[in-house]
Amino acid sequence: MSTAAGAEAADMRDMFRSMYLIRRFEEKASEEYMAGRIGGFLHLAIGEEAAVVGTVSAMRADDPLTSTYREHGQALARGADPRAVMAELLGRSTGLCGGRGGSMHLMDKERSFYGGYGIVGGSVPLGLGLAYAARYRKTDQVSVTMFGDGATNQGVVAECFNMAGLWDLPVVFLILNNQYGMGTSLGHAAAEEDLYTRCNAYGIPAWKVDGMDVLAVRGAVAEATRIAREEGNPTCVELLAYRYRGHSMSDPDTVRDAEEKERWRLRDPIITFERVLLGEAVMTADDIAAMKAEVEAVVEDAAAFAESSPEVPVAELADDVYANPFNDDARGGALMP
């Protein structure tokens, strides 16, 4: 069986599992943060699971993906080991990036997840470069670069729209519009709130879809990647979504209206999709319960693994500053006499 969005039953089950894993993983991460085991910033994407999973499910495994600092979900959806992701959040030696990146800077290059980046808009040119490399090498990969509504006001993103349109690069600009740049609402930041229309000026086909509906997201991104792969042209997809939590764990989220938050919670992407799965008989209630239990175990195991993992040896502090290191003292950069 397949749906209008072209998702087979098996795909739909995988998508549901991925969404539920992200939700439960992030809720667990939130507990770890509150317990003081995760430092720095922790930006949760709870509420945005459909946008993340719908996008990733429409990509080929070797299509490069870049993201913002709210990217635990992208890493997990790409198949990164939940143990390694949680260990990275805890800053342990078994972490996905050896404890160097933390929550904001996950990468799993083997799975073509080219990273989460901490500067708003700063990763978009990297995604464009991955598209450039695909065209240069005549592979048929498509680069998907995800960024938020806030990033669309950065100059470098407009520069990338221009180059992508100018050179017809196989890139999908994916705007995950959660309607707030930290605490500033879209209406306070953007002259035109239909963000995808920015691409009209560069001749890039662009459209907006419901980012709370995983099948709608998947359908839109599948069309976008098809255009990039088969026609070699850039596209832009704006996903309208909502994050349930504050900007990060340190944001008490007092700015956003309670009624607004409640309204969006009623459209919860996981609950909505669960209804679709039951309604279309893709999964039974028992199937779903069993899958949720399995995911719970994975999340608990990831946390236990991370908590029991060793710290990163301080002796490794200066490792990996360079791919071709020039001495033993990368901190000073000097050959000491």
Added chain:
Amino acid sequence: MSTDAAKPVAYRDALNQALREELARDPDVFLLGEDIAGFDGAFKVTRGLLAEFGPERVVDTPITEAGFTGMAIGAAMAGLRPVVEIMTVNFVILAMDQIVNNAAKIHYMFGGQASVPIVIRMPGGGGHQLSSQHSQTLDAWFAHVPGLKVVCPSTPEDAKGLLKTAIRDDDPVIFIENEGLYGKKGPVGGPDDLIPFGQAVVRRPGTHCTVIAHSRMVWVALQAAEELASQGIEVEVIDPRTFRPLDLDTLAGSVRRTGHAVIVDEGWPEYGISAGLATHLYEACFDWLDAPIGRVNCADVPMPYAKNLEQAALPQPADVVAAVLANIGRGVA
């Protein structure tokens, strides 16, 4: 060495040779920048390369420094070896986020999963009455950042040999040329002559005082050395060539022998290259020094337009002569 190789080559043509040879050697190498293809580059470094390698590998970009530098960093993460030309160092400021937050950090931040084998070339320096926004020396901005390699060639031979090394290196290399050197002629190496990073070179041996200078300032220092030699003072002029990595062994070895050091740097004096080198030398040579380390820098002002003011702002051979004489306690008559 063949006759051809011994023929003096201009600095810009030495760079051109390096680019041509590396483009021919490795299909992953490509060039991009403003006006580098059809226009041959603002300083004609990329002359003829479009015709030879085509528009896929010699790419004219829009005037969009942050965007194309970032794009090249992304392409490098995928394993290509982009060589970016920033028309002058003044414009690289627009791309600093990409260089400092992305290129310099990607290898470390992601636990060594991805490297960024990119070269970012640009000329710096003043002396052409281009005023404040077109006459800067920002070597120190890059030398400050772990994760970057910083190269400042002073001769055609170094321009070629160091650029070839830079292109083959797996890390982001900031390659800072100098507008005043593009016409400078000298011998160059062949296709296989690479100059390793982290090896300073003695440009003129001497015993009374060590003068450390890089890029165009090497030539200013050598002129000063001639003048000093006529007064019976032999200075040792050393060119570090690269600041990350830095060959402190050679610099400190010389200073320990002469007991005196003067650093000549076209950049500003505050917290810059000369300040950083002086700190290294104080730490390494304090007990050997017979006088505080002298420094000759660009004046601590935005570069003025008026010719006489500009010349007063830039380090001149006479400034170096005076600094050396003061350092060795002979004073200026």
